């Protein structure tokens with residue numbers, strides 16, 4: 001490639017707004033270190049055709065001119081209800097390979113592509129870029145604990161012929177506490193599942209990449225990081241270098257929650273009137289949904305706990321409707337919550353429909369605890385705000401994250417469900433109380449504060465994440 005050409009990096013995130021936002025935040029951070037870089041983002045079509053990323057993309061294009069988006073064409077899939085959402089995402093991205101190839105070739109006519117950054121779902125593009133002689137990096141959207149598991153997964157696979165769901169043992173994974181096999185990421189519980197195979201392919205390719213960029217920081221997860229770097233997770237071949245550049249979280253803007261334009265969301269003005277550190281915030285990611293029965297049980301538990309609360313409530317899951325569409329429609333609180341609940345708790349509680357500006361909420365002085373579904377972004381946002389958590393995992397790798405938060409990092413209390421996954425009101429009441437007023441809450445509060453300071457130190461000049469990113473950018477130039 002010609003030396004005279006401007007250097008560029010190309011990113012290819014999954015078609016999920018959360019992944020796209022993380023990658024864009026990463027790009028903004030890269031630009032603060034290296035303003036002369038050009039950044040191209042290949043935006044894959046969403047698997048169902050609905051394009052929820054368009055407003056976000058136009059906002060970024062308008063404010064960050066160094067970033068150019070390339071919209072990849074829509075792929076028409078035959079959607080069978082028996083297939084996971086994740087399988088459809090994989091399929092969409094696999095069928096997009098020729099378009100990725102064209103985009104890379106076309107960009108390289110004008111730019112010297114010094115790195116191509118993909119995530120879990122864009123794995124099918126690994127070979128495309130490698131064939132064009134472009135170094136491929138992974139952007140790991142979960143933490144180092146989950147990475148240790150992922151890298152070790154092919155080894156576990158070889159050791160047994162059973163599915164995780166039938167194993168009924170604690171797995172010994174290097175660098176993380178013994179973890180029940182039933183806590184493995186949900187799509188992996190069945191060995192015959194199509195996603196199990198995808199994950200195995202991904203886990204085999206990942207260590208062969210040019211580098212694994214992880215949204216975490218050294219002080220948060222020292223043990224899994226050491227295990228990975230010592231080669232304990234991939235015993236028989238080398239593992240790509242691990243670069244911790246986090247915590248990378250979206251910038252919070254108090255004046256906007258993305259849906260109400262420029263007015264200050266009601267929940268933030270409500271928080272203004274609450275005492276310092278007195279409110280527990282309950283919010284379950286972009287896809288967390290509960291049955292009506294479970295919502296009622298949470299309400300009873302919250303009411304009995306006597307604590308102040310801010311709770312994001314969504315419609316329950318419905319058959320034959322896509323999760324994303326259902327979650328967006330406004331819930332009827334009178335139907336979903338116990339009779340009189342809103343009235344009885346109106347002095348000390350607020351229920352928000354569907355979506356709250358989570359980062360702004362967590363950073364509000366009145367918030368003292370967070371009941372979370374353990375999505376990695378939510379965890380980092382809570383750490384950066386210094387808010388201790390109750391871990392209530394729902395999907396993806398969140399049960400593994402609960403083990404890490406409770407037993408390894410010690411910044412959360414567990415929400416303990418029954419065999420069938422149901423959490424009763426007594427458990428909700430107990431955990432919320434422990435978090436907000438009892439001794440158990442105190443020690444995790446102190447540890448969370450320590451991690452908040454460590455996060456700030458990692459990101460500041462001379463800090464581990466800051467230095468790592470400088471070195472990473474420097475290494476691209478010499479590839």
Ligand code: UDP
Nearest residue numbers: 018285286287355356357358375376377378
């Ligand atoms: N989020 C939010 N308001 C909500 C629900 C979620 O702002 O009501 C944001 C949250 O701050 C986080 C992201 O959505 O940045 C969710 O990402 P996470 O990794 O925690 O979970 P996922 O949705 O990917 O399961």
